[in-house]
Amino acid sequence: MAETQEPVKTQQKCIAMFALICCSTVLLALIFSSVDVWGDNEDGITEDNCSRDCRAVLVENIPHELTLPDEGSGYIPLSVAFLTLLDQAKYSVEVVSPVWDLNCWEAWETWATAIKQSQLLFQRLLSLKSHGVKLKIASSQTNSAELKSLADHDAEVRFVNMTALTRGGLHSSFWIVDRSHIYIGSADMNWKSFSQRKELGVMVYNCSCLALDLHRVFSFYWQLHDKDYIPSIWSKRVTALYGKFNALELQLNTTQATAYVSTSPELFCPKDRTRDVDAIHQVIQSAKTFVFISVSDYLPLVTRTFRGTSITRYWSVIDEVIREAVVLRGVRVRLLISLWKQTHPLTFNFVTSLKSLCMQLNNCSLEVKFFSPKEQNNDIQQGFNHNKYVVTDNAVYIGNHDWVGSDFALNAGVGLVIKVQQSLKDRGVTILEQIKASFERDWKSRYAKKQIIKEQEGKFRNLQQTEINTHMDTEEESKWQSPLSL
Template sequence: MVMRDSFLHGILLLFSFFVFFAHHAGADQETTPRCKAWLVQSIPTDMPHLKHVPGVLSTEEVFRWLAGNATERLDLIVQYWQLVASPENPLSGDYGYSSEEMKTFGADAGAGVYRAIEDAADRSVSVRIVQHSGVYPDYCNESSKLAYGRPNVENVTLLFDDWWGSGIVHAKVWIADGKDMYIGSANNDWKSLTQVKEVGVYLVDCHPIAKKVEVYFQNLMKLSSLNSSTYSKRIWDSVWQVHRNVPCWSHFVNARDRCRSPLPGLVETPHVIGYPALENPYMFDVPMNMPDYNHNICGNHRSYVSFSPPEVVFSKHARVKILVAYWAHNIDSTDQYLKSLLYTNTLCESSRYNRCTGKVEIKYYKVPGFNMTGAAVNKGQKTANIYPAYSRVNHGKYAVSDVRAHIGTSNLLWDYFFTTAGVSFGTYHPAIVSQLQEIFDADWDSPYSVPVEPLARPWRTEK
């Protein structure tokens, strides 16, 4: 989400655990090692008209650096594994493509990342993995192979369905030696490196932030070891008017019936009828810089950010831009929902008494070839597909305003914020904000972005 700090605010919005960082300039910065940050992208092949943003690293390189430079431990939170392509497996979405085509797609990048993790394990680095059960047809085969015969590799699967009745481990996090890490949208999938557009952040020498994320990692590890039938309860959710499964220490459970949490690093947050209250989270004061990015640094930056486009259009006179992925697996109701958001403009202009100068703009982001994805051969017959399955999509999940950047792992669906494991990084650091703005603008202004058409107006604007 991008918000401009002027009378007419502008907000760009793109489609858990939150880590917020507040930059400050203090007298002790000369003696304190600085946390360093780089923004990270994956850009699909065959997108020649996308503007290059200088100083942004590639996801493949960052993953290989994290694994290659780890000396003691490497912790991974993973949704699924498909780093090694499977063009010879009839069950795979890679099936039927030639070795030359796979090379052109960049499949070697995934194999290189997998080898880097293997090499780390073979150097006696402690590798710990928390994951969802994976996806068809590979599931957890790659992580199981990593753990086989290596006592220094710990591999656990955590099923949120057993605890909450739905949801998954959806976070994409790498932590090396308790100081370097990646947080972003890229899965451990070769396509996330070269066939899917991803956005993340790479942090180096960030001990305080990494320590907090490690606590979250440890809690997931602990949760995977517990018996959900012993530590969960069925409650009545008065907001959604449904029965739900929750851990027995949840605030959805009556205080007199609530159990003591077995998680070592539980953080209490304000709540309303069980749901976390919407408020600014705890923030770190950590010296940080962005090497090779020329941007003047100033002091603390704090602001109000809302994730409700109609609210900010009316109350803050904001200009909101929303960029939504469009691909072969779109949710059917997406277009209707987006058109209803555009209806905010009609309401805004419906009367001069509204004194509303804000606006919502929405575009679909269409990666070339999005509608020609899948196996090259199906049931012995050649298909019309020219790219592997589940590729050619803008998968980034971030928001940037004129003062604040937010890079996460969650989609904009309600259950991603209540029953799904996600990790986000937020900052007021002006250089990160500025560069993330550049990434958004490059996508928004590209020929791959197509405006969503609004609903027809039911009345004329009052004069």
């Protein structure tokens, strides 16, 4: 009897051992199927040896059609800034952009000068391989001839299928050069960013600590290549190094500051990564004297579609923190919104609601203006304000999203938060002062209007949602789609 039981026990042990090996194999397969080996390569840069003595530069594109007050914010033109960034490249350039349209021959006759600038940038990208620089690109655009041409010149291009992942779009726009220099801002790889649109962003040089963290966001996108799901297991190399509770301490233009990178949507926030909405909330909540906001669209609404029925609800995250700052803390708020052909009619309702806060209150200041440039020419709105930022007396947030609920819920975006530590009297000219000067220049310009023409407002209010969707550009399309979650 004992002899019979011994083979049975041995067999059971073998089965148990085999099951354990199978489980381990499956676990390892899951890990390595969801994480690229490339994502673990950070060129030997760590939190211990990375650089924290950094230089920040304000980058803008001001269309020549706009006549703005000569109150310099100390910015560098966008086309010059990108070429300067490429001049720094010795090893690698990593780019995320939703649109690749730098060679627009259809608009050559009207915008030849601007398109020459964007074409020059494209040629420089094509030549990176010949200079021993590796180019990696993540985008959601599948039918781009430019991306194909770059791939033919040995660039590595990967596609992020946002439609399958979140039913949204890719709005992220950032660069990382040599894991040391970065760009984050409103401009993407579109010739319009060098001509028709007013853009704003920040270049940060010699800041490998911050670049390393942004590279982890790039790695996150890189690993989503052709996937139609968000892997449940990720390498620690895509988790955040810094966030709103543990921001990077650095020297920025000889000023003590802290900084971190935020992302959206929530599904794209690995461990310890701060959401864009939480970053904006923190920046506004920490303001003591003023909050200046410049965005293309402001619409605190999200819409869900369930069994063919659309349900719209109020999205309070940002709207409420603005109201709290004005009413409860006496912070001065200015909101500059673009007025253009895709302005949603309900924008005016929310603006009226915000402006009414201070009607019966002392020590209350909330102003709203619409940035309305020249008339459209052949469906092109010249001088369109594409900025997406908020600056306060002690912090700035620069992102890729308009302040629309569905953008943050569905679409992929990246933001940069910089907070200056010293008091106003102890610090020199900082990136915050430069962005504040840029905002005040736009605010005082003849294009910023407190009241729009009644006939113009009526036209927007009567515009039906179906008409808006019909005329939307691909880049803006996902803004009005229904979010999965918030």
